[in-house]
Amino acid sequence: MQVFWTLFRRELGSFFQSMTGYVIIATTLALLGVSLLDMLSKMNEPLDAPLTEIFYVTLYFWLILLLVTPVITMRTFASEKASGTFEALMTAPVSDLQVVLAKFAGALTFYMITWLPLMGYMLFLHRYLNSPSTAWEPRSLATTLLGILLVGSVYISLGCFASALTKSQIIAAAVSYAVGLTLFLLSLRSLVPIAPTGWQAKVFAHISMTEHMQDFARGIVHTTPIVYYLSLTVFFVYLTFKVVEARRWK
Amino acid sequence: MSELMIQVENLTKRYAGTTAVSEVSFAVKRGEIVGLLGKNGAGKSTILRILSCFLPATSGTARVAGHDVFFEADEVRRRIGYMPENNPLHLDMRVREYLKFRARLKGLSAAKTRERVDVVIQQCSLTDVHRRIIGQLSKGYRQRVGMADALVHEPELIIMDEPTIGLDPNQIRSVRQLIKELGKKHTILLSTHILPEVEMTCSHVLILHHGRIIASDSTHELQGKIFESGAVIAEIAAPAPALMQCWAECDAVQHVDIAPIDGEYHRCTLMARDGIDLRPIVFDQAAQRGWKLRELTRGRHTLEDIFVKVTREKEEEHF
Numbered sequence: 001m002q003v004f005w006t007l008f009r010r011e012l013g014s015f016f017q018s019m020t021g022y023v024i025i026a027t028t029l030a031l032l033g034v035s036l037l038d039m040l041s042k043m044n045e046p047l048d049a050p051l052t053e054i055f056y057v058t059l060y061f062w063l064i065l066l067l068v069t070p071v072i073t074m075r076t077f078a079s080e081k082a083s084g085t086f087e088a089l090m091t092a093p094v095s096d097l098q099v100v101l102a103k104f105a106g107a108l109t110f111y112m113i114t115w116l117p118l119m120g121y122m123l124f125l126h127r128y129l130n131s132p133s134t135a136w137e138p139r140s141l142a143t144t145l146l147g148i149l150l151v152g153s154v155y156i157s158l159g160c161f162a163s164a165l166t167k168s169q170i171i172a173a174a175v176s177y178a179v180g181l182t183l184f185l186l187s188l189r190s191l192v193p194i195a196p197t198g199w200q201a202k203v204f205a206h207i208s209m210t211e212h213m214q215d216f217a218r219g220i221v222h223t224t225p226i227v228y229y230l231s232l233t234v235f236f237v238y239l240t241f242k243v244v245e246a247r248r249w250k
Numbered sequence: 251m252s253e254l255m256i257q258v259e260n261l262t263k264r265y266a267g268t269t270a271v272s273e274v275s276f277a278v279k280r281g282e283i284v285g286l287l288g289k290n291g292a293g294k295s296t297i298l299r300i301l302s303c304f305l306p307a308t309s310g311t312a313r314v315a316g317h318d319v320f321f322e323a324d325e326v327r328r329r330i331g332y333m334p335e336n337n338p339l340h341l342d343m344r345v346r347e348y349l350k351f352r353a354r355l356k357g358l359s360a361a362k363t364r365e366r367v368d369v370v371i372q373q374c375s376l377t378d379v380h381r382r383i384i385g386q387l388s389k390g391y392r393q394r395v396g397m398a399d400a401l402v403h404e405p406e407l408i409i410m411d412e413p414t415i416g417l418d419p420n421q422i423r424s425v426r427q428l429i430k431e432l433g434k435k436h437t438i439l440l441s442t443h444i445l446p447e448v449e450m451t452c453s454h455v456l457i458l459h460h461g462r463i464i465a466s467d468s469t470h471e472l473q474g475k476i477f478e479s480g481a482v483i484a485e486i487a488a489p490a491p492a493l494m495q496c497w498a499e500c501d502a503v504q505h506v507d508i509a510p511i512d513g514e515y516h517r518c519t520l521m522a523r524d525g526i527d528l529r530p531i532v533f534d535q536a537a538q539r540g541w542k543l544r545e546l547t548r549g550r551h552t553l554e555d556i557f558v559k560v561t562r563e564k565e566e567e568h569f
Contacts, residue, residue, distance in 0.1 A: 006354040010340075017342040084338030088399070091302040091334070092355045093327040248306050248320075 003098045004105075011076070011106025021110065024071055028064055028114040035060035036121050043129075049218070050137045051125055052144040055118070056217035061148070062210075064114075065155060066184060070176040072111055073159025074169045076103045077244070081167040090247070100160070100241045108149075108156045115148055140219035147216030150229035151209060155180055157236035164243040184209060254316075255280045255407055255437040256301065261310035263296050270296040271461045273310070278454070280406075283433040285448035285469075286441040288458035294441035295335050297458075298411050301439070302332040315406055328357070331400030331436075335411040337393055341385030345376055345395055348384060349402055356403040370398040374428065390421030397428060401436075408432060410440040414447060426451050481521050481549035482528040487514045487542040496535055502526045515544065 015021030038058040039051075055061070080086040089099065122141060155176070162175035187208040196204055205211070212225035256278040263271040271293040278284050286294050299305045301312055303323040311318060317325040340348055346367060353363040371380050374394040379387055384395060393413065400408050413429065414422045429451050432438060442448060448455050449469060457465040465472070486493065490508055493516055497506045505521040522528045529546055536543040 003355060010351055084334055084336060085340055087304055087334040088338055091304050091327060091332045093324050093357060
């Protein structure tokens, strides 16, 4: 456990020791700021939805998720491999799984930290909002955060996997952009000219992240998406673990 | 406790298409400083990486302090301090912070970490820079940080891959001094392609060529072997013909070269017959004839000569 916490602290700390962390936070902050403006203008129209759903329908959530997660995760393994510190790390008495979990947990924690300004906006709107229809619901805020965490953990684990595959941070980021964007586009089946029917429609409904997130933002929690995101996360973390371990098969 | 620190048997490592190390066997006793000597690409780093559990071997076994590097990797990694090639460090961290991080990673308790970090900072003369960011330090200091990291958990065996590469002569001297100091308490295995380094720091030497060990001896014995075949050089004040005649009459001398230097001095390079030490004979001859003798020395070969000789022999066998 000591190894995990030591590595986790180093992993999280490294975001704040280099410029990367601050650039990521600044980018997220800028995007969240624009989304706040959007939210304010939407509130001028009569709307019957919780605040979190108004935030969600501005769609900045997806922009932040797709843009920011690959940048957070690209350095996890790739930079250590490029600089050679990976060799120093793996020749210390640490297990492969500890290393993978610590890096994943560190990146995921940093990802959640980048969402903190959103909480500030929510509190701010709560303080100055008089409209009874757009209710500020602590519970819908909690479910939105749960959604952000679940979808985020899929993208963070995917990014760690991409980073473990290569020495180059650019390639790591490119791979996680490509796979991450594909996962996202799969959930936009309503944009497909001929909508799928039958079993295909069922499959697409199950993997539609946009619909899952809309539910989370409304305050609805289904177990299906939770299981879906958790299993995807476990799958990618497992793949990362195998890639790190593969060093010993060669 | 087993007497042997490292035991390597028939170790082979193949990368896709090439064999980096083939059928290497050697043993290192506790307390030795062993140098792994070879050209770039001879397989030095591969052997060290296998010993430090970073890479698995294709075949053969390697044991550190009696533990197998593949099946008991955790036991082995606890016992070694490894400094990889080019000494990679987290450049964004401060010296003390980095050493603390590494000590905790290696399983030291918080109290023990504080104690050991202080000790290694002292030991590696890092006191002046322990608050500085590693990325801003000179290469010599970084090398010391890497060595402090290798030492921090009091390992039984220290493995260093090219510890003096890229340093200036002063830094090299101080790093070698540090290695010698460490050798009093630890077993050390280091790799290098610089021959004087082995001569100066190591008690034993393994010469590696194309992934095979071609010579394994104590540094002293290897040097001794060279002395036997070496020449004796004497600077004597005497006319050249007289010198020529004198050495021609002497049975122990097989061959001589005489070259004039300044004034009446001549430099005689004498080759002995059957490995006889010519120095007393030269002295006696000069004394008998009343010649002034201002230098008398063995033509000392370096490991460089052995290395070139052995590798050339191997290459000739090859073709």
